[in-house]
Amino acid sequence: MTIDATTESSDLYPVTRLAAAREATAAAGIDALLLTPSPDLRYVTGYEALPLERLTCLVLPSAGEAFLMVPRLELPAAEHSPASRLGIEFVPWDETDDPYAVVAARLGKVGGVGRVGLADRMWAMQSLRFRDAIPGAEQVLAGSVLRDLRMRKSPAETAALREAGAAIDAVHAQVPGFLRAGRTEREVGRDIAEAIIAAGHSTVDFVIVASGPNGASPHHELSDRVIGAGEPVVVDIGGQMPGGYCSDSTRVYCVGEPPADFVKYYDVLQRAQQAACDAVRPGVSCESIDAAAREIIEAEGYGRYFIHRTGHGIGLETHEEPYIVAGNTEPMAPGFAFSVEPGIYLPGVHGARIEDILVCTEDGGERVNHRPHELIIV
Incomplete structure (x- = not known):
């Protein structure tokens, strides 16, 4: 285009x-x-x-x-x-x-x-x-x-990311209406893709609908698996807006009452994601934001199940610099835009990830996604 x-x-x-x-x-x-x-x-x-x-x-x-x-x-x-x-x-x-x-x-x-x-x-x-x-x-x-x-977003770029964030939030608000036991991940994904375009995106970049054990695969995307009652579902979605800037946000839903072991580690994940967001401010290293999330998850015994970096930069690409990962000592600066998305994945059982896009400001981090982080039961 x-x-x-x-x-x-x-x-x-x-x-x-x-x-x-x-x-x-x-x-x-x-x-x-x-x-x-x-x-x-x-x-x-x-x-x-x-x-x-x-x-x-x-x-x-x-x-x-x-x-x-x-x-x-x-x-x-x-x-x-x-x-x-x-x-x-x-x-x-x-x-x-x-x-x-x-x-x-x-x-x-x-x-x-x-x-x-x-x-x-x-x-x-x-x-x-x-x-x-x-x-x-x-x-x-x-x-x-x-x-x-490219890393230091201008006010206009930040405004474009806010617009993208609001658009993908509007899609997540509709997801509970698409999820129910008996539907396949692909059927739900098709509805979400249509909603992404209807919300103002020019393209659909990705749709991940990962139910039950598929939730333990961070980049699972879609399959013909039928969603069952009582299963958590990880929904990670994003697209590109007409101006070129991207959205990316993950929320977790459950079709009926969730398993007790899932509820336990989902609470840990919420605290970890909040801690990483709270750690954002100018001058801190990218790796320290990763550490803020990882330390909580490790302290609760789930460290080996957090298998990826905490985040990636975003702008004209869904994944660009800076990367929020151990070893990246790059100091945060106003205008940096990136995801904060820790996850916990139990192979063969289920998994969860919570993701927001943040922009580093002069005095902290501004989220551009505003949907609730609590587990959403449908």
């Missing part, structure tokens, strides 16, 4: 990002960024280009003018995207042209390149073509340049 420049928020994709990316490129000792269709390209330009075998690529030299290589048949879409506000040259190419050679020749005219930063999600076929076209250049990841810019 291509977002029309007349409807896209200039605050969400400000033209100043191009200069900020150029400055970061120069500071990293990289001669040019090569950004093909990806969250990196959309972040810098606002253009959600189609990922095709035909090359679309923003070429951003650290010294010199940026330009956008675009297949001629995609030129109208590019011209109607937010990239049209950047004042850069669009360079259309025809089917018989070699766009990689064109990029190499143009970069040679601005002094040549020793290091190029490739979009983290560039296809291997494209990176190899660039390697052949610019054989003397070292290839590195553009993410190393853009990570600090």
